[in-house]
Amino acid sequence: MTVKAEASGSTLTYSKMRGMVAILIAFMKQRRMGLNDFIQKIATNSYACKHPEVQSILKISQPQEPELMNANPSPPTSPSQQINLGPSSNPHAKPSDFHFLKVIGKGSFGKVLLARHKAEEHFYAVKVLQKKAILKKKEEKHIMSERNVLLKNVKHPFLVGLHFSFQTADKLYFVLDYINGGELFYHLQRERCFLEPRARFYAAEIASALGYLHSLNIVYRDLKPENILLDSQGHIVLTDFGLCKENIEHNGTTSTFCGTPEYLAPEVLHKQPYDRTVDWWCLGAVLYEMLYGLPPFYSRNTAEMYDNILNKPLQLKPNITNSARHLLEGLLQKDRTKRLGAKEDFMEIKNHIFFSLINWDDLINKKITPPFNPNVSGPNDLRHFDPEFTDEPVPNSIGQSSDSILITASVKEAAEAFLGFSYAPPMDSFL
Secondary structure, eight states: OOOBOTTTOOBOOHHHHHHHHHHHHHHHHHHTSOHHHHHHHHHTOHHHHHSHHHHHHTTOOSOOOGGGOOSSOOOOOOGGGSOOOGGGBOTTOOGGGEEEEEEEEEOSSEEEEEEEETTTOOEEEEEEEEHHHHHHTTOHHHHHHHHHHHHTGGGOTTBOOEEEEEEOSSEEEEEEOOOOSOBHHHHHHHHSSOOHHHHHHHHHHHHHHHHHHHHTTOBOOOOOGGGEEEOTTSOEEEOOOTTOBOOOOTTOOBOOOOSOGGGOOHHHHTTOOBOTHHHHHHHHHHHHHHHHSSOTTOOSSHHHHHHHHHHSOOOOOSSSOHHHHHHHHHHTOSSGGGSTTTTTTHHHHHTSGGGTTOOHHHHHTTOSOOSOOOOOOSTTOOTTSOHHHHTSOOOGGGGOOGGGSOOOHHHHHHHHHTTTSSOOOOGGGGO
8 A cells, every 4th residue: 555645745755654653653652541641641741731731731630520519528428418329230140240351451440351141142242330439439330421421322323322230349331232343443543434325424423422412401512533443334432421411501501621632622721611513522522533643732742732632723734625625624723712613503514514414213223234244243253342451361250240259448448438339238248
């Protein structure tokens, strides 16, 4: 394959190609990091920290809701005051009901595993979270939001569904739809970029899912290719709702500093109140990445990337249609009040000329044939999962019930913090 230089059309030299590969490798490694870890890493970089925008941003080290930032922590709450996540619970479920087969994903608080229910012989993706890790970072409210959003997803074809949840004394279990067409990020890694018709199809299904969440007054806040899966036919499935913010009315705002660095909207970086248009900025960033291979303002230097997001004009190469260019300019508008979607939300995106070829009724009913078929042979076909995950051994502790392990005081505390999430055996049975 011959690679042409951006402006002159001349063939890239080997050294330039190596430089581009190095940038892509650094980008992919960086993308696997959580925002907290990423901020802590750049905090140790003296050059990055000298940048005034970075210094301002580093004043907030945790993506917490304002109510969690009180200087004087409240005393521990009693069990009756703890978070109640009950409606998704299955009071009879336990880890030993499943054969845990493969690790298919990892996150800040645990792993996602392919599991087969022993009685039903049905395959699920089971998200297993460590309570102690959640409590340590004070993320209980985000877990509650994730579960609440999952319960509302049953009505939309492009959002992953929750079947039920349960817990042991030290872990939470979300039993989810098993989607094995691979992350959009995985396919972008392999193909570098997509042709415009394919990018349009994915962008339309993503926009439909975001529009549905917005209709429920939910802002997603963490759209990125890692959180966008393909099902076995090639349709989009949006997953990972840990950063969703509920109860954001049409003109409502929030101010939590959270998200993924490459996709942070300018108003988030400025720590200004923001609204649901933050999701349309992220859609623009994902569409740009699908068309060009990297996010719109990406730089290996974090301070420079943040400065680009805040100040650098959007630059669009000439190899896209005018309608795609117009859509990207509308979505990646730095002023959120002028951004596409600021007035009529999803309707503005839906009616944009870039999507004039999309029949939205056919789209929502999955009557449009996806432009790419993952061609998976069945549930055991893991070809589209990153070997970084699937080569990892399944931990023995994943399938253990907590009554078979020693329960420490910290595990007791973790168990009590999630009373109501689902059934847990009485604590006195562990003594």
